[in-house]
Amino acid sequence: MAAADPAAPGAPLVVTGRALSQGLERALTRLGEQKGHINELNVFPVPDGDTGTNMHLTLEAAWREVSQLPPDAPVSAVTKAAAHGSLMGARGNSGVILSQVLRGWSVSLREQDSLDPEGLAEALAEGSRVAYLAVKRPVEGTMLSVARDAARAARQALEKGADLPQLVEAVIAESWAAVERSRDQMEVLRDAGVVDAGGFGLAVILTAIGERVTGQAPERSGRARDEGAEISPGRSGVRVLGAAAAVAPEGGFGYCTEFALIGAELDPIEIRSRLGDDAEDDSALVVGEPGLLHVHLHTKEPWDLLVRAAQLGKIERLKVEDMTSQHQDAQARGRSPDQTLATRPLGVVAVAQGEGFRELLLGLGAAWVVEGGQGNNPSTEQLLQGVEDAGAEAVLLLPNNDNLVLGAEQAAELCVREAMVVPSHNLPQGIAALLAFDPGAPLQVNRHRMERAMEGVHAIEVTRAVRDSQLGDQKVVEGALIGLLDGRLVSSGSEVEPVVLSALGELPRGSVEVVTLYRGADVETEASERLEQAIRERFTELEVERHDGGQPLYQFIISAE
């Protein structure tokens, strides 16, 4: 059965919504087969087998929405469903970037019933463009480069007059070539002799969709082999999705009105005009994508606004606040605590794994702890739920993991509450940030103070290598203990103490005063005591503290500050 349906005899082949939907299903299957392999593509042999799993879970969320569509749904509906599903289900940085690629496709194809070579080339270009926007500091040799190079190949093929199968073949070939190039584009990858895991995952997806829509399995040129690596975009974040809020004066007191608008088949600019004058006011915020929008504006007549909004889509997470009485409420609240008012003005939501860490974070004043971390990244939706569960009007999010920073940024953008991310890359940073939290200070001030507090906090993580690798001229065998200092592999060995001591030795003398050991779930108390003793003996000037973190995978997480 040919998957690509001829639009008319002799005319160029086009891709129907059904074929694209089947392509996505095939991509999900392929990614499922490959995810273990992609998980192994890590620059460092740490057990953060996330990239493959995260991309798979993200694509699965996309597919769940696509599979609800009628079989004859047009291409526009398929890509929209995929974009929406992946946006809510995005996990990890790689998942977020993938969701943005799908979002770009959906924006580009919003009026297309089917896909011709021109439409395909444009969708790939838009997917690449939107994904680049999501990352503040894009890096060569990642999923982004694969998306961009694939789009460029499509454009070039189109200019040469390629038909659909030829164009698809060019895209697939170029995406794998880009994956291959990633090995040389980043120093960490070159040193480790691997390719980028996220790029590899995207190439798998493009290949599977391409094979399905053209009904053939094109030759893979330069198929990347068993090595690769995920490059985390580091301290990057997601920009505002959709229309940006413009700047203009705000007219007097009224009602602060916020809601999510589900299912409105219009872009944010159109929504603004349909919602009326208040929404067209430049201080109003209408962001997101058609079908899932976040509206935040001030109006004197929220009832009229809501009537108009209800005609456009389903209103969820509605919050209307009388700004005039808000002020008085805030003053009254201090004097007579209202038991029915469960909300606090400002709260911290932290992500952590391990009962010890959970209790510690709550003890330090976190309003809510979302379960998750290394190897178990919560989805954007789960982070959003955490923000809701915190019972706070405004929220500061501590992702506490490299791979959750983008997802947290996305959750902060999508949530109806005022939310900001303090980009903590590990739990020691998160705890330092939380210590600086002052519930009485404004959100912005807190974010600034918390980011400042994270500076100068070093994290040492001790875990077991999940595959053989190289540390300088030293070979690290699978199963060996390894020490990572601020995410960088610095030591290895068969015993915990030398691995930790040598990692601590990497820190400039005098820069550290307090070392805190957080014992993992599988470590005996005695081992923790021995480590404390060893550190005290070697570094006599340090204060050493021991706690139970209860985290999986990591024997020890150590903060040095």
Place this chain on the structure above:
Amino acid sequence: MTVRIVTDSTCDLPESRRQAAGVVTVPLRLHFGDREFQDRVDMDDRQFLERLSSAKQPPRTSQPPPGDFERAYRRLLADPADEVVSIHIAAALSGTVGSATVAAQAVDPHRIHVVDSRTVSLGTGFQVLAAVELADQGRSAQEIVEALSSMSHRTGIICLLDTLRFLQLGGRIGRVQAILGSALSIKPLISLGEDGAVIPIGRVRSRKVGMLRLSELLVEHRPLTRCGVLYVGDPVDAEHLLRDARGTFPGMDILLQHASPVIGAHCGPGTVAYCYLESRS
């Protein structure tokens, strides 16, 4: 007519300065076990630190008995034209103001004016210095009291403790309780509220970060008229803070003082602090 200034041992002004200004100082009391000491009279900083390190029980402190104030007031008021302004540690922290008031009632409530400084240590000390200056200018006791009442909200202390233990043992924990409840050992930054009660202003894990924070916080109170550095125990970190403050406020006469044993008993060794008097805006 002369206005005489009385204070207590917790004002932490150098003895030479107090003597030169003719300020009379009434000592608070310190108890190690059954033994009672007069703050800074029969126990100095070094003796205090030695005793503290070997004490089985934490020391306790108490206000001076009213009799001490009575004696001082009677001596100062021998001339019927003279008046007394008696400036003391915040009533929220100590019963000293109470003792002084009882004594004033007994001696001559019209000529003795007891002032709650609403702060502690050099914060009180700066009010004492201001009162001395005003008295030298020939101001009446009533005028001095009015000037001080507008000054108390401009004086402050920001303090880094090495541990919350001493504050806790001394029962002066106040709202700082809120930052307990954590398994982690943290170094609290504290200050005093409007009424002089202890309030938390931050928490850090290392001294170095805490000291940086203190210096940052001090800058927020600019412009300053007076500034001082206070410590308990080792002076090294306090000297560091002194250098920071000199950099920020060049030319200012900045005091570096060991806290009186009574203050030390509540803050514990390792405490460092800035005391300041903000300029009138």
